[in-house]
Every structure is written in structure tokens, then in C-alpha cells.
Amino acid sequence: MSGDPLIDAAVAVRANAYAPYSRFHVGAALRGADGRIFAGCNTENAAYPQGICAEGGAISAMVAAGQRRITDIVICGGGDRPCAPCGGCRQKIREFGAPDLRIRMVGPTGAVLLVRTLGELLPDAFGPEDLPEDLTKA
Numbered sequence: 844m845s846g847d848p849l850i851d852a853a854v855a856v857r858a859n860a861y862a863p864y865s866r867f868h869v870g871a872a873l874r875g876a877d878g879r880i881f882a883g884c885n886t887e888n889a890a891y892p893q894g895i896c897a898e899g900g901a902i903s904a905m906v907a908a909g910q911r912r913i914t915d916i917v918i919c920g921g922g923d924r925p926c927a928p929c930g931g932c933r934q935k936i937r938e939f940g941a942p943d944l945r946i947r948m949v950g951p952t953g954a955v956l957l958v959r960t961l962g963e964l965l966p967d968a969f970g971p972e973d974l975p976e977d978l979t980k981a
Contacts, residue, residue: 845953849874852882853919854953856897860884864891869926870919871897875910898932902939913940917947925957933965942968 844851849872857870864887872882883900898918905913913936920926925948928936936944942962949955961968 853917856882857919869897871901873916876912881905
């Protein structure tokens with residue numbers, strides 16, 4: 844255990860990943876605006892690669908709980924290389940996170956391997972504020 848609840852949640856949920864096809868287990872944990880932690884793991888299926896990424900699972904749990912803003916996020920992959928979010932997940936994170944959102948990528952023991960802001964990972968991103976105001980009222 845790292846002592847950081849967000850890192851510990853990402854490491855723990857990684858153990859629940861369902862990845863029989865890629866065998867690449869990923870966990871993600873994020874903190875919502877109210878301080879609660881939401882976690883998700885990758886979930887593959889026989890129509891591979893049509894699965895759910897860990898980040899998307901964590902975001903869905905946050906939204907289902909009524910939250911709309913990510914204040915911190917950790918992604919836990921395997922090995923000694925950082926597991927950066929895929930392009931689709933970067934856009935999903937952008938929907939609920941500001942460009943200065945810190946994204947920590949950790950290894951399976953919780954060791955921090957890389958830290959980037961969302962703006963560094965997704966520069967010049969298209970976000971909710973780029974849409975007409977009436978479309979974002981949903």
C-alpha cells in the first residue's frame with residue numbers, strides 16, 4: 844500500500860480487470876469534486892477489441908453517482924512502463940477534467956512512473972465549452 848488512497852484504489856481495482864484476450868490489466872481511480880473516489884478496470888469481451896477501458900469505467904461510476912468533475916486521476920498498468928490513457932480515454936477525461944488536471948501513471952506496486960497534465964497529453968483539446976451553450980445543458 845502506498846498510503847495514497849487514490850493510488851491504492853487504482854492498484855486494487857487492477858486486480859479485478861477482465862482481460863483474457865490482451866492479458867493487459869489496467870485499473871483507474873479518480874476523485875470527484877466532492878472528494879469521493881471512483882474506480883474502474885478494463886473489461887474485455889469476445890468481440891475484442893470492443894471492451895471498456897479502466898478510465899471509462901471509473902468515469903461512468905463517477906457520473907452514475909451524480910458527479911461531473913474529475914479533480915485527480917491515477918492509472919495503474921503492468922510492468923515498469925507508464926500506462927498512458929488511450930486517445931479515446933483522453934477525450935473522455937477531458938469531458939470532466941480541466942487541462943491542468945494531473946494524471947498519475949503508476950506501476951502494479953503503486954510506484955509513480957509518470958505524471959502529466961491532461962493538457963500535456965491532449966493539447967488544444969475540444970471540450971464541452973466549445974459546443975453551443977444549449978447543447979451542454981443536458
